[in-house]
Amino acid sequence: MDGEGGTVQKNLERAVSQKALQMSNSASCKAAVVGFLAGVCITYLFLAAVTSVGIQKLGAGELKIPMGETEGRFRNQTILPVHTDREFESVKTVKEVKNDPRIAFLYSAWEELLNSIGQKQIKSREPRFNMIPKAPHLEDCKARTKIFHQLDMMGPPWPRWQGRLITGLSDETLSPTVAETVGSVPLIMTEAANPPWVVGADEDNYPLTRKVQQDLWVHQHPQNCNDPQTRFLVADWEREAGFGIGAQIAGMTGFLAIAIKEKRVLVTNYFNRADHQGCLNGSSRSQWSCYFFPETSPQCRERALQLMKTEDAWKNGTLTTNGNYTSKEIWAGTIPRVWGSPWEDSQPTTEIDGRLLKNHRKMDRRWWRAQAVRYLMRFKSEYTCELLNVERHDAFGMQAAQMVVNVLPEHWPQAEYSGRATPMELDEYVWSNRMPWVPRPLLSMHVRMGDKACEMKLASFDTYMQLADRIRKRFPNLKDVWLSTEMQAVIDNSTRYAGWRFYYTKNVARQVGNTSMADYEASLGRETSTNYPIVNFLMATEADFFVGALGSTWCYLIDGMRSTGGKVIAGYISVNKDRFW
Structure with a gap:
């Protein structure tokens, strides 16, 4: 969790809730987004x-x-x-x-x-x-999303082929014209887990990433959603004032853990950040599916929402919601153990204060949240x-x-x-x-300041750049930086560093002083304060090198996506000298 409380709380429930609230402040790094060139x-x-x-x-x-x-x-x-x-x-x-x-x-x-x-x-x-x-x-985007939909509907076992080779040249989808030319091309299935959204070799990801991702998909897509034995957990996304998008995502990973342990299908419901004019396509308004593929099938979602209207489903435990669980269970509950303890075999590739982080007491939670976030973001929506x-x-x-x-x-x-x-x-x-072109090698740098000072010791931008210079000594062709920050002072200071090329979102207001993240996001408006961070988050995860502050939830989630996205060996260097979470 993101930060320690200032005093010992009398009640553990209140303590965990306070940590969750603090966590939200680190979540929305996001001073970055989308727009067309003013030139x-x-x-x-x-x-x-x-x-x-x-x-x-x-x-x-x-x-x-x-x-x-x-x-x-x-x-x-x-x-x-x-x-x-x-x-x-x-x-x-x-x-x-x-x-x-x-x-x-x-x-x-x-x-x-x-x-x-x-x-x-x-x-x-x-x-x-x-x-x-x-x-x-x-x-x-239209073609790519269609491929994603076909792959998501296909389910395991997935073939080892990729993208349009599966959807366009397999014997199941072969057009007559192509069939006359190349003949039928049978798909060779594999018993090994091979979810198409996991890239890189197994050693380039957290241990058991492929198996866990496939198991999560199977768990969330039962063959018969109407089976009386199929149980559901319908969870709204946190929306209290002060909860940033990072805290919301981290909270949902807690609900997914509960669903796995209780053998329930997780169905995410109202997502306040998707309640805007950009998410007007069909049923995506106010839903996670505006930004990413839904976590379960349409049939299971429909069944769960029907059960919410029946009193028996509540009484017999077929259905549970947010109110059935305490803050402690959501934010600090035990991690699913169905896969054993794979985090114990994780390669140490995170550096803090010049030393690799080899072992710590929250390795299980770090591994699990990385897996959960990867599943929830497995395929991007067309939007x-x-x-x-x-x-x-x-x-x-x-x-x-x-x-x-x-x-x-x-x-x-x-x-x-x-x-x-x-x-x-x-x-x-x-x-x-192939992935779209970006200048490479690319360094992802998220600089967290502002009200985060209440939870961790802040580092100057110069400290971040010292770590960037360290990477460049080993990789001298590095010069491009994807910079995300909510602070205007950081943007101003970036012009002082000769030999680097910084990319960041312009024409968006940034924080001056210690304005709370909640007030800052409110000033941007709902659509902007959601689109900017999500897009910059995804851009950051596609970088080749990573510098940030693991005391920030946002950096912590970027690190999780790195570790399940074929970039474990890329490493992560944190400015925090006294904490990793």
């Missing part, structure tokens, strides 16, 4: 230059980018890299971009593909967009995927455009682009499974 005005000038040299000559195939008319979801928030005194060869200077307006043109074209109006235009004018190369940093696209485009889109332009014909877009409208099968079924 659109400069881009407009570039487009004018491009137009003057012949873009208008495209005739019937003309591509018009209505700059200034885009209606992206986060038009007024921008993520931009902050370049320190030294520029790097991998990114063109402003002068170089001006001399090659194709970069700005391509960036703008990709931007238009991201907004809803552009999506509709593409459907009716598909051939005219063939001149636009594929964006390496963006995902096809979350789109938010991530916007984030990556605003942060890395100009660099991606430069890379692509460097391999295009010199006179593109006047000259014909030779890209195929219909991709080859290697593109479609194999390379499509």
Whole structure:
């Protein structure tokens, strides 16, 4: 739990509740989010230059980018890299971009593909967009979500194939045209646990990660939800004032532990952070499924909500809810032991004060919360995927455009682009499974300050950067930092560090002084204060190196996702010298 109480409480229940409340303050690091580049005005000038040299000559195939008319979801928030005194060869200077307006043109074209109006235009004018190369940093969210849905519905045993190789080339889904060419391709199932959301080798994850993830899926997806023997735990997400999103997630891992121990199916219910205009798609309003795949099947959810209306289900114990459990059981209850004690075999890859953390009294809880969070976030929703696209485009889109332009014909877009409208099968079924491009190696750094001082000794930003410099001595090609923080002073100080390139969310208010996290989030509004942290959390988990404060719940959860996401060996360096949780 996140912090020790200042005095010994008379009642253990009150003590645990106080720790839970403190925990929430560390949760929403999240000063970071999504939006489109405010440099659109400069881009407009570039487009004018491009137009003057012949873009208008495209005739019937003309591509018009209505700059200034885009209606992206986060038009007024921008993520931009902050370049320190030294520029790097991998990114063109402003002068170089001006001399090659194709970069700005391509960036703008990709931007238009991201907004809803552009999506509709593409459907009716598909051939005219063939001149636009594929964006390496963006995902096809609709296609990717469809694959996730098919994999989640498939259930174990999952094949060893990946992504579209399973859903597009297996003998169960093979199209007649492809069948004539390559014949039937049987899927070879494996008895070993192989959940498709776990990446990396077994030794790159916490012990038993694959087995635990598969067992959690099986537990949460019984064959017959209407069986009288199937019992449920319906849990609302914590929503008291002061509970940050990190504390809410940590609390739900406690309910999942209870559900496993009591052989109940966990059904998450009202999620206040999804109660906003962005989550209006079907039944996702006010639900976890707005951001991630639901924790159980629609059939089990429907059955559980029906039972909530029947008095017998409450009396005979078929159904329980939040009120059936104490704060101690939720926040400090025992960890499920059905898998033994795998945490005892965990590789020590977390460093505190220059020493590896080899053993501690909360190893079981750390291992379990990592497993629970990985399961709850196993697949992103289409909405979350789109938010991530916007984030990556605003942060890395100009660099991606430069890379692509460097391999295009010199006179593109006047000259014909030779890209195929219909991709080859290697593109479609194999390379499509790759993660979107980001500059690598990438360092994730979450700097926690503000009201966290009531729970732990705060470290200066310079302390964080000293640890970053330590990593760079071992990996000298490291220069990119994904920086998330709620403090404006940290952003201001980042410009002092030459040789580093920082990415963070701009045009979002940050804390000055010790404003409480609850007040800070309230000032941002519900949609922004939820989307920003979730997107930045996911971006952080995809980094190659990690620096943070494990006294913060948010950093603790990032570390858990690292440890179940194939990045155990990447390590985690904490600024805390006296605590890990």
